[in-house]
Amino acid sequence: MIIYPTLELLDGKCVSLARGRLDDPVLWHVDPVETARGFAAAGAEWMHLTDINWLRGDGGNDDLVLEIIRAAGIPVQLGGGFRSRDAVTRWIDLGAGRIVLGTMALQDPGAVEELAKYHPDQIVVAVDVLQGHLMTSGWHTRSVFTAEDFIRAFDGVPLAGLIVTDIDADIEDSDGSLGVISGLAAQTRQQVIARGTVRSLDDVARLRYIPNIAGTLIGRALMAKDVDLSEAVRTAQTPIGKVAEFQ
Structure with missing residues (x-):
């Protein structure tokens, strides 16, 4: 299992979103570039980077994102409200290892399929679930589609994967309902x-x-030092022992 240490950028700073609210970020006083380098030093194989400004549609942190991609030392999985094929292609050309698509995947699944075929294993689809339904636009808009229907639409498409978020568990700050x-x-x-x-x-x-x-x-758990990245990577890479079979 791969650990993706995650940075979220807002106005050039590292943040976490409190209960998913775009207007109420938690600010972390760390240097984004040095933090990204630290991920690689701790043994991470990938990192995940989200530009909150892109997600909000009020500009972006293009120069900083590019600096992180070039300095991280590991591939960067990049998200943040991509809305066009040109934007996806541009950032892949600039060195992003993967691009994460959410709302675009719902609104134009054909375009996402074409991108995935042209850039195999470089397109990831975000599946954000609240009470069984797909949420888009930064968790603000409820889709008529269920999560099951949505993921079935991408069967056979050469995606790098699906990022699945249980929004109920995330916003309640629970111990992690994995159901x-x-x-x-x-x-x-x-x-x-x-x-x-x-x-x-x-x-x-x-x-x-x-x-x-x-x-x-x-x-957030890394930023708050609730989880040590090196230990998380070691735990994720530890072989799974025998699991008891229950009748």
């Missing part, structure tokens, strides 16, 4: 990356036992 994520992971052949479930090292260990969970994003 939604594990249920969706069982219904797709795509690799699933869990988001919003890790608040301790024990959560990393639990995720390893869920079939088809290929990775997890960890952001």
